[in-house]
Amino acid sequence: xxxxxxxxxxxxxxxxxxxxxxxxxxxxxxxxxxxxxxxxxxxxxxxxxxxxxxxxxxxxxxxxxxxxxxxxxxxxxxxxxxxxxxxxxxxxxxxxxxxxxxxxxxxxxxxxxxxxxxxxxxxxxxxxxxxxxxxxxxxxxxxxxxxxxxxxxxxxxxxxxxxxxxxxxxxxxxxxxxxxxxxxxxxxxxxxxxxxxxxxxxxxxxxxxxxxxxxxxxxxxxxxxxxxxxxxxxxxxxxxxxxxxxxxxxxxxxxxxxxxxxxxxxxxxxxxxxxxxxxxxxxxxxxxxxxxxxxxxxxxxxxxxxxxxxxxxxxxxxxxxxxxxxxxxxxxxxxxxxxxxxxxxxxxxxxxxxxxxxxxxxxxxxxxxxxxxxxxxxxxxxxxxxxxxxxxxxxxxxxxxxxxxxxxxxxxxxxxxxxxxxxxxxxxxxxxxxxxxxxxxxxxxxxxxxxxxxxxxxxxxxxxxxxxxxxxxxxxxxxxxxxxxxxxxxxxxxxxxxxxxxxxxxxxxxxxxxxxxxxxxxxxxxxxxxxxxxxxxxxxxxxxxxxxxxxxxxxxxxxxxxxxxxxxxxxxxxxxxxxxxxxxxxxxxxxxxxxxxxxxxxxxxxxxxxxxxxxxxxxxxxxxxxxxxxxxxxxxxxxxxxxxxxxxxxxxxxxxxxxxxxxxxxxxxxxxxxxxxxxxxxxxxxxxxxxxxxxxxxxxxxxxxxxxxxxxxxxxxxxxxxxxxxxxxxxxxxxxxxxxxxxxxxxxx
Amino acid sequence: xxxxxxxxxxxxxxxxxxxxxxxxxxxxxxxxxxxxxxxxxxxxxxxxxxxxxxxxxxxxxxxxxxxxxxxxxxxxxxxxxxxxxxxxxxxxxxxxxxxxxxxxxxxxxxxxxxxxxxxxxxxxxxxxxxxxxxxxxxxxxxxxxxxxxxxx
Numbered sequence: 040x041x042x043x044x045x046x047x048x049x050x051x052x053x054x055x056x057x058x059x060x061x062x063x064x065x066x067x068x069x070x071x072x073x074x075x076x077x078x079x080x081x082x083x084x085x086x087x088x089x090x091x092x093x094x095x096x097x098x099x100x101x102x103x104x105x106x107x108x109x110x111x112x113x114x115x116x117x118x119x120x121x122x123x124x125x126x127x128x129x130x131x132x133x134x135x136x137x138x139x140x141x142x143x144x145x146x147x148x149x150x151x152x153x154x155x156x157x158x159x160x161x162x163x164x165x166x167x168x169x170x171x172x173x174x175x176x177x178x179x180x181x182x183x184x185x186x187x188x189x190x191x192x193x194x195x196x197x198x199x200x201x202x203x204x205x206x207x208x209x210x211x212x213x214x215x216x217x218x219x220x221x222x223x224x225x226x227x228x229x230x231x232x233x234x235x236x237x238x239x240x241x242x243x244x245x246x247x248x249x250x251x252x253x254x255x256x257x258x259x260x261x262x263x264x265x266x267x268x269x270x271x272x273x274x275x276x277x278x279x280x281x282x283x284x285x286x287x288x289x290x291x292x293x294x295x296x297x298x299x300x301x302x303x304x305x306x307x308x309x310x311x312x313x314x315x316x317x318x319x320x321x322x323x324x325x326x327x328x329x330x331x332x333x334x335x336x337x338x339x340x341x342x343x344x345x346x347x348x349x350x351x352x353x354x355x356x357x358x359x360x361x362x363x364x365x366x367x368x369x370x371x372x373x374x375x376x377x378x379x380x381x382x383x384x385x386x387x388x389x390x391x392x393x394x395x396x397x398x399x400x401x402x403x404x405x406x407x408x409x410x411x412x413x414x415x416x417x418x419x420x421x422x423x424x425x426x427x428x429x430x431x432x433x434x435x436x437x438x439x440x441x442x443x444x445x446x447x448x449x450x451x452x453x454x455x456x457x458x459x460x461x462x463x464x465x466x467x468x469x470x471x472x473x474x475x476x477x478x479x480x481x482x483x484x485x486x487x488x489x490x491x492x493x494x495x496x497x498x499x500x501x502x503x504x505x506x507x508x509x510x511x512x513x514x515x516x517x518x519x520x521x522x523x524x525x526x527x528x529x530x531x532x533x534x535x536x537x538x539x540x541x542x543x544x545x546x547x548x549x550x551x552x553x554x555x556x557x558x559x560x561x562x563x564x565x566x567x568x569x570x571x572x573x574x575x576x577x578x579x580x581x582x583x584x585x586x587x588x589x590x591x592x593x594x595x596x597x598x599x600x601x602x603x604x605x606x607x608x609x610x611x612x613x614x615x616x617x618x619x620x621x622x623x624x625x626x627x628x629x630x631x632x633x634x635x636x637x638x639x640x641x642x643x644x645x646x647x648x649x650x651x652x653x654x655x656x657x658x659x660x661x662x663x664x665x666x667x668x669x670x671x672x673x674x675x676x677x678x679x680x681x682x683x684x685x686x687x688x689x690x691x692x693x694x695x696x697x698x699x700x701x702x703x704x705x706x707x708x709x710x711x712x713x714x715x716x717x718x719x720x721x722x723x724x725x726x727x728x729x730x731x732x733x734x735x736x737x738x739x740x741x742x743x744x745x746x747x748x749x750x751x752x753x754x755x756x757x758x759x760x761x762x763x764x765x766x767x768x769x770x771x772x773x774x775x776x777x778x779x780x781x782x783x784x785x786x787x788x
Numbered sequence: 789x790x791x792x793x794x795x796x797x798x799x800x801x802x803x804x805x806x807x808x809x810x811x812x813x814x815x816x817x818x819x820x821x822x823x824x825x826x827x828x829x830x831x832x833x834x835x836x837x838x839x840x841x842x843x844x845x846x847x848x849x850x851x852x853x854x855x856x857x858x859x860x861x862x863x864x865x866x867x868x869x870x871x872x873x874x875x876x877x878x879x880x881x882x883x884x885x886x887x888x889x890x891x892x893x894x895x896x897x898x899x900x901x902x903x904x905x906x907x908x909x910x911x912x913x914x915x916x917x918x919x920x921x922x923x924x925x926x927x928x929x930x931x932x933x934x935x936x937x938x939x940x
Contacts, residue, residue: 400844403844404843404844407844647827647828648827693830693831694830694831695828695830734844734845734846735846736839736846744831745830746829746830749827749839749846751841751844751846755824755841756825756827756841757826757827757838757839757840757841757846758827759827759829759830
């Protein structure tokens with residue numbers, strides 16, 4: 040976006056944005072086919088996506104992309120025409136091809152070198168499906184097709200490329216009068232086709248529709264030119280003609296409709312089955328079969344000028360009589376139109392992320408401002424029943440609503456993320472020769488955009504782990520009585536104000552004896568440590584732990600689950616493992632819905648106001664001196680339900696005061712750590728529980744461990760937001776050994 | 789930024805710190821605010837007073853006197869915070885009081901004698917005389933920038 044002044048760059052950027060959407064549709068379609076839920080429309084969607092990408096790429100002269108997309112498209116067209124059925128093998132190649140298209144798009148966007156070798160391999164794979172049917176000219180076609188339109192920048196991109204194609208069959212090249220030698224149909228239809236004013240705006244051309252109809256059978260067309268105004272009153276952008284068509288054909292009505300599907304909603308279309316002697320019916324209104332040509336030529340007067348191409352030399356390949364039975368080369372233009380049509384129909388606005396960011400910040404200000412206002416009104420001693428106070432209440436409600444709505448703008452479905460994961464599964468399972476199926480649940484779940492972006496890496500890592508370590512080899516699976524194909528489930532769901540993402544596999548589960556042994560070997564835990572199953576599972580998160588005995592390409596480079604856990608924690612999330620030997624493991628990640636606001640507990644320590652993430656607080660207790668036991672000087676524990684929890688003096692650790700000696704009346708918060716251990720945080724007082732707007736602390740600040748961010752409270756003062764785990768970890772692992780998990784769940788949950 | 793460039797004409801914002809007079813290039817000054825309570829940053833250097841709320845952004849404030857090795861400010865209603873911007877980072881500087889805006893030319897400024905050392909080394913970029921008072925012109929980048937280095 041830096042080159043905003045360059046119109047070309049802008050159009051290019053929007054092409055790539057569009058590509059993202061098309062690639063998503065492509066993945067979606069292939070996934071639907073893979074799930075066995077495909078209908079005829081699915082393959083059309085897939086085809087259109089590839090076609091539109093090719094079209095746009097052509098306009099920008101992105102040759103590598105055009106060439107590959109074109110070949111892919113040709114194969115898909117074979118499928119669409121019913122000459123090729125999709126089997127598992129084909130689908131696999133299609134997925135790879137789709138991945139490659141998305142690679143090429145990325146390469147074109149970032150200006151990297153095209154991986155020609157890979158392209159060649161995949162083209163080879165695709166060509167296998169074509170067999171002998173691949174027309175040689177196809178290879179040359181793209182350049183010719185798109186070259187003339189390369190500079191028509193003022194046109195919508197996909198339309199531009201469509202127009203070229205659509206216009207290719209030049210006027211003289213319009214269909215020959217219906218071939219009476221063609222197989223005579225046994226059903227007659229009367230089709231009334233009245234284009235509406237908007238039809239040309241989407242680049243549709245009635246002549247092409249009529250020509251496609253003519254290929255279905257015996258066609259007689261009557262043109263109604265009665266609404267045609269005088270030449271000086273003609274609006275060339277608006278259709279003035281309508282047609283009545285008699286079609287004698289053996290195809291189904293649905294197929295006839297499919298010809299008109301791209302002008303659906305843009306015209307009045309009635310298809311009636313003529314009963315009895317269809318043939319004679321046609322005769323009665325027979326205006327001679329020549330009429331279409333006459334009509335169409337008059338129609339072209341109305342066609343907007345851009346539709347006339349600068350006479351592409353080789354373009355009119357279409358109407359060669361020999362090709363009557365072959366796939367109509369003009370056909371691709373129509374799906375492409377349709378592909379743009381739905382985008383327009385969905386009323387979606389693309390907004391620069393910066394603007395949303397600004398809006399979110401402003402709303403944050405509003406929330407703070409509202410809190411300040413209510414605080415000062417309360418202090419001014421106004422009656423709670425006064426107008427001002429009730430108005431304030433209303434204001435409060437509105438602020439909350441606005442905040443929710445703005446947060447919703449930032450929310451995005453996790454679908455794009457999950458689609459990337461299915462690619463990871465495909466690639467990584469191929470790399471370790473395992474047959475793996477990824478089942479995705481809840482891809483519509485919406486999460487803050489930033490969360491999605493920052494989840495990609497940890498999730499990739501975990502998926503690879505699941506494929507590489509989680510699932511057994513096919514032989515072992517069969518030996519264990521499981522199907523050879525391993526299953527990985529990836530799910531997302533909203534659960535009590537958080538998003539829970541689960542990755543589970545049906546592999547062997549965590550090999551606990553081995554994990555324990557490795558941890559001992561690597562000196563991560565003492566050799567005589569007695570650990571519970573959960574604790575052993577959590578050893579995976581220790582830095583420097585990697586179980587793969589064979590270091591593979593895929594995982595096992597030593598950057599392990601500890602990195603994953605750190606990234607999840609950075610997002611304010613938690614990660615847990617459950618594993619059953621022989622049945623598989625489940626990693627579940629729980630994340631806040633947004634990174635912009637936080638449910639916090641406002642506390643007071645040594646005169647300073649601080650905020651703790653509420654979700655970490657398991658329980659709150661008021662202490663008396665008897666509750667505190669000293670293990671050794673400077674190291675105290677408190678007794679909670681016959682368990683001992685290390686005591687952490689917050690005020691002292693932040694340097695606000697000397698360590699507390701008298702604990703009577705002091706408040707402790709039991710803080711849950713990611714490893715499910717607990718720490719008691721010693722504070723002075725709890726002030727409030729409220730939503731706070733997170734203000735990032737600049738890196739240029741002095742950054743103390745344990746300080747995650749800051750927020751602005753109702754009185755306009757800044758309060759620091761704590762990250763207790765970070766603080767406790769930094770306070771010295773020597774002083775505070777994590778305690779075993781508490782047996783009882785706390786009150787605040 | 790222009791703060792260290794001894795251009796032909798520049799305007800200086802002069803202010804007082806412990807009975808001494810200092811100045812900053814006015815182009816780097818964003819605004820001047822009254823004193824508000826700053827939230828302490830734990831484990832920060834002593835001269836970091838903490839952070840304040842500047843219309844919704846979190847602004848770090850340093851006690852300029854302490855930063856320059858002068859005695860600490862007594863918290864005083866009359867103290868002001870000069871909000872400056874250096875290399876795109878906004879910082880608040882706590883000073884005793886703002887005095888004046890003066891226009892000087894390059895010839896009016898003389899380099900400081902090479903005596904200073906320690907934390908405040910290079911902080912004073914030049915000296916000038918106005919009405920027989922010596923004014924120390926600060927090098928803002930050196931004054932503010934050191935925080936980043938000590939924090940890193």
